[in-house]
Amino acid sequence: MMTPSHRKIADMNAKISKVFVPTARTQQVESIFGELIAESRDRSGDHSSVLIVGPSQSGKTTSIVKATEKLESTLPGQVPILHVTLPADVTRKSMIECIFTAAANRGFHNFNKLSGNEYRYQQRAFTLLENLDTLLLILDECHHIRGARDAVRAVQVGELVKTxxxxxxxxxxxxxxxxxxxxxYQTNEQLMLRSRPFVELAPLQLTNPADRALFGKMFTEFFDELERLQIAENVREFQKAEFKSCLFQAADGVVGQAIRLVREAFRQMIIAERAVLRISDFETASDGILLTSEKQRINHFSKLSASGFTQ
Known part of the structure; x- marks a missing residue:
């Protein structure tokens, strides 16, 4: 049975999930998608590719989803952008099946009718994408493709992408x-020739002034939006530069980890039946989320609290 506290936490999670702050990185992804789509309209066959790479929670999928939502509203066709998320240890043939599953999830194609070898699957996938008027295919979590971790077998994965x-x-x-x-890509020279430069969403660096500015601007806007949503009465108090610097360190420069910490701190507040957020909520959140081996030993929010930070 869902308690009032559980309902409040679910409502809070739903509200935070809808908050999106565009950054130079997300805009770069959107720009590249637009360029690739323009290319696909101008020619048939011998298309280009791009790899978006970064650690877990670095914003890859969020950037893809937001770029897709924005661009699809301006494009013709049934499914102009098909976003496919690959499960763990997926074979090359199963990867192609995932394309049909993604189309089925959008209301097209009965994937139960599939049969045949890998080549047959490829040809049917090409026909499906043509029928859906798809201008861009996205394979998310591509590190899950079986063989991708092995330099020798990765060549075969690269050949499939090239095909x-x-x-x-x-x-x-x-x-x-x-x-x-x-x-x-790196084991297949011909695929590299068809690829744009990788989009690398590396963790932001505390020692890099541009990264600090990017993080600070993003979370100023993020907390502004949380204040508008009225999840807590004192969100504005966490706009202080020293808090955002602490959040940056605690998340090790990974934006998704920072948002996860914020979400968990709000959960602690709701469990305590308060409407006011406290630095102790972030201390508890940090203790409960194992970010890296270093973060298991150092709670940056405890250090901030000990320094006299007040909210």
Whole structure:
């Protein structure tokens, strides 16, 4: 049975999930999508690709979803952008099945009718994308493709991607984590020639003034939006520069981790049946989220509280 506290937490999570602050990084993703789509309209076959790579919670999927939402509203066709999320340890053939599943989730195609070998699946996928008027195909979590982590087997993954670019009807975006995402490109010279420079969403660096400014601006706007949503009475008190610097350190420069910490701090506030957010809520949140081995030993919010920070 859902308690009033559970309902409040669910409502809070839903509200925070809808908050999105565009940054130079998300705008870069949107710009590249637009360029690839323009290319796909101008020619058939031999399309381009781009890889978006970064650590978990670096904003890859959020950037993709927001760019897709914005661009799709301006594009013709049934499914101009098809976003496919790949499960763990997916085979090349199963990867193609995921394209049909994604189309089915958008209300098109009965994927239960699929049969045949990998080549047959490819050809049917190309036909499906043509019928859907798809201008851009996105394979998210591409590091999950079986063989991508192995430099030798990654060549075969790269060949499959290259086939989609040469024979398929649209450009391709891959998004993933680490070397497993890069391997299919870096082990396949011809695929690299068809690729734009990687979009690397590396963690922001505390020692980099531009990264500090980006993080500070983003979370100023983020907390402004949280204040508007009235989740807590004193959100404005956490706009102080020393708090945002602490949040930056606690999240190790990963924006998604910072948002996760904020979400967990609000949860602690609701559990305590308060309408006022406290620095102790962030201390508890940080203790409960194992970010890195260093963060298991250092709670930056406890240090901030000990320094005399008040909200």
């Amino acid at each position: 989609f670019l040469i024979e398929g009807p649209c450009p391709l975006v891959l998004a993933g984590v680490g070397e497993a995402a890069k391997n299919p």
